[in-house]
Amino acid sequence: MRTMDTSASLCLASKLRSLGADAGDLDMVLHAVKGRARVAAGTDVVRAGDIVEHLTLLIGGMACSYKWSEDGGRSIRVFHHAGDFCDLYQYVLPECDSAIGVQALTDAVVAVINHRDMDQLLRRPKLALAFWRATMLEAAIYRKRLTTASRRSALERVSHLLCEQLARSEAAGIRCARLPISQIDVADATGISVVHVNRTIQTLRSLKALSEESHLEVIDRKLLAQVAKFDGRYLDMPRHLSGWAVRVE
Amino acid sequence: MRTMDTSASLCLASKLRSLGADAGDLDMVLHAVKGRARVAAGTDVVRAGDIVEHLTLLIGGMACSYKWSEDGGRSIRVFHHAGDFCDLYQYVLPECDSAIGVQALTDAVVAVINHRDMDQLLRRPKLALAFWRATMLEAAIYRKRLTTASRRSALERVSHLLCEQLARSEAAGIRCARLPISQIDVADATGISVVHVNRTIQTLRSLKALSEESHLEVIDRKLLAQVAKFDGRYLDMPRHLSGWAVRVE
DNA sequence: CGTGCTGTTGAGGACGATCAATGACGGTGG
DNA sequence: CCACCGTCATTGATCGTCCTCAACAGCACG
Numbered sequence: 309m310r311t312m313d314t315s316a317s318l319c320l321a322s323k324l325r326s327l328g329a330d331a332g333d334l335d336m337v338l339h340a341v342k343g344r345a346r347v348a349a350g351t352d353v354v355r356a357g358d359i360v361e362h363l364t365l366l367i368g369g370m371a372c373s374y375k376w377s378e379d380g381g382r383s384i385r386v387f388h389h390a391g392d393f394c395d396l397y398q399y400v401l402p403e404c405d406s407a408i409g410v411q412a413l414t415d416a417v418v419a420v421i422n423h424r425d426m427d428q429l430l431r432r433p434k435l436a437l438a439f440w441r442a443t444m445l446e447a448a449i450y451r452k453r454l455t456t457a458s459r460r461s462a463l464e465r466v467s468h469l470l471c472e473q474l475a476r477s478e479a480a481g482i483r484c485a486r487l488p489i490s491q492i493d494v495a496d497a498t499g500i501s502v503v504h505v506n507r508t509i510q511t512l513r514s515l516k517a518l519s520e521e522s523h524l525e526v527i528d529r530k531l532l533a534q535v536a537k538f539d540g541r542y543l544d545m546p547r548h549l550s551g552w553a554v555r556v557e
Numbered sequence: 558m559r560t561m562d563t564s565a566s567l568c569l570a571s572k573l574r575s576l577g578a579d580a581g582d583l584d585m586v587l588h589a590v591k592g593r594a595r596v597a598a599g600t601d602v603v604r605a606g607d608i609v610e611h612l613t614l615l616i617g618g619m620a621c622s623y624k625w626s627e628d629g630g631r632s633i634r635v636f637h638h639a640g641d642f643c644d645l646y647q648y649v650l651p652e653c654d655s656a657i658g659v660q661a662l663t664d665a666v667v668a669v670i671n672h673r674d675m676d677q678l679l680r681r682p683k684l685a686l687a688f689w690r691a692t693m694l695e696a697a698i699y700r701k702r703l704t705t706a707s708r709r710s711a712l713e714r715v716s717h718l719l720c721e722q723l724a725r726s727e728a729a730g731i732r733c734a735r736l737p738i739s740q741i742d743v744a745d746a747t748g749i750s751v752v753h754v755n756r757t758i759q760t761l762r763s764l765k766a767l768s769e770e771s772h773l774e775v776i777d778r779k780l781l782a783q784v785a786k787f788d789g790r791y792l793d794m795p796r797h798l799s800g801w802a803v804r805v806e
Numbered sequence: 807c808g809t810g811c812t813g814t815t816g817a818g819g820a821c822g823a824t825c826a827a828t829g830a831c832g833g834t835g836g
Numbered sequence: 837c838c839a840c841c842g843t844c845a846t847t848g849a850t851c852g853t854c855c856t857c858a859a860c861a862g863c864a865c866g
Contacts (some may be wrong), residue, residue, distance in 0.1 A: 327752070375704075377704070377708070378786065381708075383704050383708065385700060385703070397693060397696070399698075400686070400689055400690055400693045401690060401693050401694075427650070430682055430685065430686065431682055433679055433680055433685070434687075435680065436679065436682070436685045436689070437649070437685075438690070439689075440649055440685070440688075440689045441649055441650065441695065443689070443692065443693060444646060444649045444650050445650075445693065446696065447646070447696035448646075448650070448697060450696060450699035450700055450703055451634060451699055453703055454634070454699055454702055454703050454706060455632050455634070456625070457703060457706050457707040457747075457748075457749060458706040458707070458748025458749075459630075459632065459748040463658075469635060491772070498706040499704075499706075525724065528612070537627070539790060544595025
């Protein structure tokens with residue numbers, strides 16, 4: 309394994325294993341992963357509009373997929389955590405939605421898998437299913453957000469978003485209550501105005517769910533989850549597949 | 558082909574072909590399709606909570622996937638048209654989200670493919686990719702709706718929903734301006750209150766985009782698409798893959 | 807020491823939810 | 837045939853959430 313360091317193979321391996329891949333599968337994937345690189349916070353990992361010939365893999369740090377809407381606003385579709393594939397959809401549906409960009413929220417580490425190599429990897433049925441599941445997991449996130457987005461109050465939406473990111477960053481092995489997300493990011497991800505996001509966050513602070521500091525730091529996860537009506541099971545699929553112990557909150 | 562009639566094999570075949578499957582793939586799939594059945598409008602095709610051992614295929618008619626939310630309201634996640642798989646996610650992610658039901662909106666015809674047979678089908682790489690793409694197409698719908706849901710006005714959301722269903726029913730080979738959807742369905746799908754959906758539809762009627770009758774009938778697609786800021790390209794992926802001519806509106 | 811970005815606060819107003827009632831229509835049983 | 841019921845569509849009135857505009861404070865940056 310010259311092309312990958314330990315942390316990289318660790319986060320990718322645990323992810324794929326949890327999706328049902330076996331040891332042989334993992335080995336093939338790790339051999340296909342190329343071009344590890346550092347990206348500074350705030351810069352684009354995948355530029356909107358580029359035609360990509362490879363799949364981008366987020367090894368470390370946090371990023372977001374966004375799109376510019378007609379009216380000039382940025383809309384964030386989803387956040388990415390260590391181990392996530394940033395543009396799997398580009399491989400599955402080439403030429404579709406190439407206007408999506410991926411931006412690093414923190415200093416990040418990325419790697420790539422060429423689409424040509426993906427073709428080979430998918431000849432392994434279990435691996436194909438694992439990749440399929442990865443996209444389904446993302447779809448489950450969209451579905452969940454869809455119901456929360458159109459039906460719930462700003463307080464619920466914001467706290468649900470925070471719960472989701474916290475749960476996912478934990479699933480990626482990072483246990484940190486502070487999220488590297490600005491209030492503007494929250495606004496762009498929820499569709500709520502920045503001003504109202506600010507007031508909402510202040511409400512969460514007064515409830516003692518978030519810290520008083522100006523960055524986003526969760527101090528009472530249980531309360532936050534309660535406010536958000538957060539039920540993380542929709543993210544737990546990997547745990548089920550891999551037969552891990554059910555999480556005890 | 559004893560198990561399927563012409564229309565059934567037609568709609569399924571054209572769908573899979575557009576997703577990249579070849580003739581041999583199609584043949585295998587058609588052999589795996591079993592148990593064709595009629596379902597009356599209003600009844601459940603897939604009962605919420607049931608553990609299904611097969612994949613349900615909508616051959617004819619229209620249906621919707623819905624879920625009961627905590628507060629007793631019904632939330633519609635997505636509408637299904639002829640040729641759609643109703644519960645592909647159940648195969649990919651067993652035990653996840655089994656609380657989703659599928660209800661027929663019109664008299665419908667359904668068939669099934671056993672999960673065991675799916676395992677066999679997926680050994681064919683092209684077919685696996687085709688199924689993967691089918692779920693990605695659904696995910697694209699969720700993504701699109703996510704941005705419209707959280708950012709746009711009721712008028713845009715409702716008209717966008719109508720445009721989407723019209724485009725999809727046309728993609729399924731049905732060219733009919735009348736949609737078999739009640740205002741309640743629209744409300745449950747958009748997250749807007751029934752009362753406000755009604756007022757919104759009246760606005761669309763006064764704009765001459767919808768007919769004056771009490772059912773939903775589109776009389777000016779162009780205007781509706783304009784109001785909705787509808788760009789159907791996110792649904793056009795099958796056309797791209799199959800190299801079909803680009804649709805001329 | 808300006809410049810730009812993020813966070814914060816205030817005031818006014820629009821959009822859409824909610825509650826409540828009524829109408830239209832088809833089906834069902836008398 | 838008609839009274840009754842359930843479902844869906846429609847209308848009015850009130851009210852709350854959240855958007856918009858506008859201004860300012862803190863902080864990092866050159």
